[in-house]
Amino acid sequence: MMSCGEPSGDLYAGALAVEIRRREPGAVIFGLGGQRLMAGGGELLADYRGLSVTGLVEALRKVPRGLSVMNSLLDAARSEKPDALVVIDFPDFNFRLATAAKKLGIPVVYYISPQLWAWRRNRMQVMKRIADRVLVIFPFEEPLYRDAGIPVEFVGHPLVDLARAQEPREAFLREIGLDGSRPIVALLPGSRPNEVERLLPVMRDAVAQMASRSPETQFVVARAPSLDDRLFSRISWSGTRPVEVLARTDDVLAIASVAVTASGTATVQAALHGRPMVVVYRLSPLTYALGRRFVHVDMFAMVNLIAGRRIVPELIQDDCTPERVSGEVLSLLADPARFDETRAALAEVRGKLGPPGASARAAEAVLAVARSAR
Numbered sequence: 360m361m362s363c364g365e366p367s368g369d370l371y372a373g374a375l376a377v378e379i380r381r382r383e384p385g386a387v388i389f390g391l392g393g394q395r396l397m398a399g400g401g402e403l404l405a406d407y408r409g410l411s412v413t414g415l416v417e418a419l420r421k422v423p424r425g426l427s428v429m430n431s432l433l434d435a436a437r438s439e440k441p442d443a444l445v446v447i448d449f450p451d452f453n454f455r456l457a458t459a460a461k462k463l464g465i466p467v468v469y470y471i472s473p474q475l476w477a478w479r480r481n482r483m484q485v486m487k488r489i490a491d492r493v494l495v496i497f498p499f500e501e502p503l504y505r506d507a508g509i510p511v512e513f514v515g516h517p518l519v520d521l522a523r524a525q526e527p528r529e530a531f532l533r534e535i536g537l538d539g540s541r542p543i544v545a546l547l548p549g550s551r552p553n554e555v556e557r558l559l560p561v562m563r564d565a566v567a568q569m570a571s572r573s574p575e576t577q578f579v580v581a582r583a584p585s586l587d588d589r590l591f592s593r594i595s596w597s598g599t600r601p602v603e604v605l606a607r608t609d610d611v612l613a614i615a616s617v618a619v620t621a622s623g624t625a626t627v628q629a630a631l632h633g634r635p636m637v638v639v640y641r642l643s644p645l646t647y648a649l650g651r652r653f654v655h656v657d658m659f660a661m662v663n664l665i666a667g668r669r670i671v672p673e674l675i676q677d678d679c680t681p682e683r684v685s686g687e688v689l690s691l692l693a694d695p696a697r698f699d700e701t702r703a704a705l706a707e708v709r710g711k712l713g714p715p716g717a718s719a720r721a722a723e724a725v726l727a728v729a730r731s732a733r
Contacts, residue, residue: 515713
């Protein structure tokens with residue numbers, strides 16, 4: 360049984376399902392996910408779309424549907440008695456699901472562990488109670504879990520295999536009508552509706568400023584799948600309108616000069632493409648004020664955390680303004696030394712994400728737990 364509640368988790372679940380079925384062709388996989396899990400051979404008991412938001416306040420609106428999905432999954436767990444439950448990130452939901460599954464005697468593997476080291480560290484003890492094994496994708500996480508007495512394995516990052524352009528650069532440029540000899544700025548406003556609502560207007564105004572100061576620059580928006588068209592259609596672009604591309608983020612990053620990206624998985628994706636970036640994020644003022652008290656790190660962007668230093672700019676909350684975004688992007692485009700230094704640092708980050716084969720190593724670990732339960 361698998362449970363993932365957002366697009367990145369669905370991507371990893373689909374790749375994991377493929378590797379599990381490659382080793383155990385008769386394996387039955389079911390649970391909460393999306394199109395990627397289904398394409399990997401899993402049966403969807405519930406679709407994650409509509410469950411995922413960022414923020415403490417925003418999440419309250421999703422409680423009724425979350426409880427309904429939780430009950431459906433637990434009913435299936437009781438009737439099917441899976442050999443293992445694999446929960447993928449999405450901690451507020453998956454901690455509760457895993458706790459209930461553990462009481463039913465179902466072994467739990469936590470894959471893509473939540474960032475407990477960054478905030479809500481008290482949950483490390485909860486993880487110790489519920490997880491038979493934790494599979495982490497960042498190298499600095501392994502000793503943190505091991506020191507807490509939690510069975511842990513660093514399997515590497517699945518995006519090392521998955522972050523690949525599907526179309527040759529020149530063909531993709533022709534398809535979307537951009538000129539590869541001119542600068543291209545990729546805009547990645549996030550995969551959750553409330554992220555897009557807060558970040559896309561900032562990006563729109565930053566584009567207007569960049570276009571006036573650097574008329575040769577081109578812009579492209581990478582739209583995550585499963586988002587309502589209205590999130591994008593109601594944005595009124597003044598003057599320069601970016602090209603919009605749906606569900607092809609890797610193709611977009613492969614042609615970009617610089618990316619402006621929401622904090623999250625996309626920063627790692629951009630790093631794997633070697634793309635200098637400006638990381639942006641905004642929450643509701645109340646959510647930010649409440650959550651900031653529990654954060655134990657002074658950096659937010661995953662590439663900076665992996666590097667152990669600030670290698671790309673982070674514009675968070677009040678710093679996330681059109682003026683700051685446009686200034687950072689144009690500085691990267693105009694300063695070859697800064698651009699090259701950033702690319703070199705991103706290459707170091709890539710080296711820390713482990714070798715190819717993360718999904719295969721995760722599948723081996725999941726099957727080992729499942730077999731031991733029989």
